Amino acid sequence: MTEASGDVRLTGISKTYGSFTAVHPLDLTVPQGSFYALLGASGCGKTTTLRMIAGLEEPSSGTVCLGEQDVTALPPYKRPVNTVFQSYALFPHLDIFENVAFGLRRRGIKSVKKQVGDMLDLVQLGEQARKKPHQLSGGQQQRVAVARALINHPKVLLLDEPLGALDLKLRRQMQLELKRIQTEVGITFVHVTHDQEEAMTMADTVAVMNGGRVEQQGAPAELYENPRTTFVANFLGTSNFIAAEVDSVSGDDVVLRAGDGKLLLPKARCGAATSPGGKVLLGVRPEKITLTHADDAGTVPDGRNRITGRVVASSFIGVSTQYVIERPLCDAFEVYAQNIERDTRLTPGADVVLHWNPAHTFGLDAGQDVQAGVEKVEEDA
Structure with a gap:
């Protein structure tokens, strides 16, 4: 196999159903041997994209290339890919050994014992054959389904919400297990999921999809620390936003005016215009913020971004306490504080100073919806 033979390259790929566009024209490259996740809410186009790679959906435009081969017109069984679905689709009347051997026997291979044994060992199921x-x-x-797919030596393994049917604890174990298997076999995995933690735990590269488009792609830490849109900022975790205005640029920092205070934002992390008077949404993650009781405001180190507020709610969740802070400049702020040395004064009604390292601040164009990407809890009918 040449180095590029496991690349997946989508060029101008799109899918429309009548007047509805499920996937807008997009270009994606999945490098050989990488673990790549398509992440998004239901209806964002991620599964349709996966099915176009598999050959289960015909693109309305564009091309699908696997390595140097244009497979756009090839039927699924002629593509060097295998798919693992959420339902696993194992044959109930066959034992595990024969489920895994099925693809080999279908291709007329007589001696399957060693290959099946090796594959069951890979997924740690040799005892269950x-x-x-x-x-x-x-x-x-789920691991049997992966073994059955891998034994055919596909250049690309496609995983469509493969952990969706598992409970939370088992899902977390399987995230690590799938990553281990992918690292060992070294083939390209393309994984579709709506679970942010799952994508960030397993994938080398995550593409966040929204409305049939890729909003942003990159390494999990890059997407989390440097979101380019409010959708990505909110979909990958929680973000606090403050509407601010550019006051000036000082060295590598943009000085922002928010209410009667000033806040610093690294110029390199500002995805908006930095000319004076320009509008910016300043963002900061809840775990980056330190809460200090107002009585101790004088102990806050110089050089930190700081705002004031009042605690309106707190929730103890073991490893951390989650606070909701009311403040005049924006919606309720969320702060996550590790439970190391808890300040018992930080109860609802307490006046507080919120402060953080300016380097942990990011800036976005103020024209965006601050609620984009926030998961809404649907009420029971």
Whole structure:
């Protein structure tokens, strides 16, 4: 296999159904041997994109290339890809060994014992070879589905919400397990999920999709620390926003005016115009903020961004306490404080100073919706 043979390259790929556009024309390159996640809410186009790579959907425009081969017109069974679905689709009447051997036997390969044994060892199920699928846990069945797909030596493995049917604890175990398997076999994985933690735990590169378009792609830490849109900032975790105005530029920092105070933003992290008077949404993650009781305001080190507020709610969740702070300049602020040395004065009604390192601030164009990407809890009918 040449180095580029496991690349997935989508060029101008799109999908429309009548007047509805599921995927707007997009270009994506998934490097050989990488773990790549398409992340987004239901209806964002991620599964449609995956199905176009698999050949299960015909693109309305554009091309799909696997390595140097244009496979756009090839049927699924002629593409060097295999897909693992959420349902696993194991054969209930066959034992685990025969489920994994199925693809080899179908291709007329007679001697399958070593290959199947190696693959079951890879997914740590060698002891379960003669059990039927119904005798295995959901996580074990999922690993059988992965083994069955990998034994055909596809250049690309496609995973469509493969962990969606598992409970939370098992899902977390399987995230690490899938990453281990991908690292060991070294082939390209393209994984579709709506679960932010899942994508960030497993993938080398995450593409955040919204409304049939890729909003932003990059390494998980890059997307989290430097979101370019409010949708990405909110979809990957929680963000606090302050509407501000550019006052001046001082060296590598943009000085912002918010109410009667000033806040610093690194110029390199400002995705908006930096000319004086320009409008900016200043963002900061809840875990980057330190809460200090107003009585101790004098202890806040110089050079930190600081604003004031009042605690309106707090929730103890074990590793941290989550505070909601009311303040005049913006919606309620969220602050996550690690439970190391808890200040018992930080209760609802307490006046506080919120402060953080300016380097942890990011700036976005103020024309965006600050609620974009916020997961809404649907009420029961």
